[in-house]
Amino acid sequence: MKQLLIASSIAYLAMTSLVTQAADQAIIDRYSKSCAVCHASGAAGAPITGNAAQWAPRLEKGMDVLVASVDKGMNAMPPKGMCFDCTPEEFQALIQYMATPKK
Template identity: 50%
Template sequence: MSGLGESMRKIVLAASVLLTVMSAEAAEQATIDTYNKTCVICHGSGAAGAPKFAHQEDWSPRLAKGMPALKESVHKGLNAMPPMGMCQDCSDEDFEKLINYMSTGK
């Protein structure tokens, strides 16, 4: 019977790992989808001075200000970017993920 219990533990562990990976991939895809719906219009081309997607020279000075300052800029709006960017239903966590994605491309 102990062999069956060990097998069951391995199956449960494998399923747990698989679900964790799938969940992470789904969250990553959600960030990409949100970027494509709400951010790419300006950050894809650098329109109106927006830092371009994965362009280190554009993002470095902004990232140096820290995530709290970046989120404050998103919440309040900055230059041509309206308050909350174009994502009125994004949470702070969503904005952090979007900023990380836009600044690194990953």
Template identity: 50%
Template structure:
């Protein structure tokens, strides 16, 4: 009986290991240097988001850390926008960008929540 339970568990763990994203060092390196391609978004990101989302020590999900962003994204964009506007946990109201639009916040969230595919 135990053999029948262990084999599927090992198979699942093996397959999960094959689908892992970047290792932690690569993720932290990416987060510390990532910048949106759009120059206006890059300016906003640099002055309002980067300080917290580029360092693992702040508690904010790192830019590119899809695993950390996944449960947040599952809440839906309306909830994420509400957290940005109202502040949530350590997130300050408006993410320190008082003049940002909802569209800009959505684009920044999309940028920060994905790790780029290897070329």
């Protein structure tokens, strides 16, 4: 009985980590198809992905403001950052992804 419990909790842990991996992959796909065009290189003054110093002053505005900037567009950034079927939750995940330093 105890063994069964251990086995099922291991299976549960493996499953939840698979689910978060899948979510991360979906966000990375979104990023590559739209945001990366500008944010990978910093084209037109876009804050560069993984550059925490460039993202810090943006993050200070608060997540809601940033999501609204993407939704409406901002200067050289077109509305929705070229991801027309992205949800506000996805924009938030994309912003977190871009603001996180990459190894």
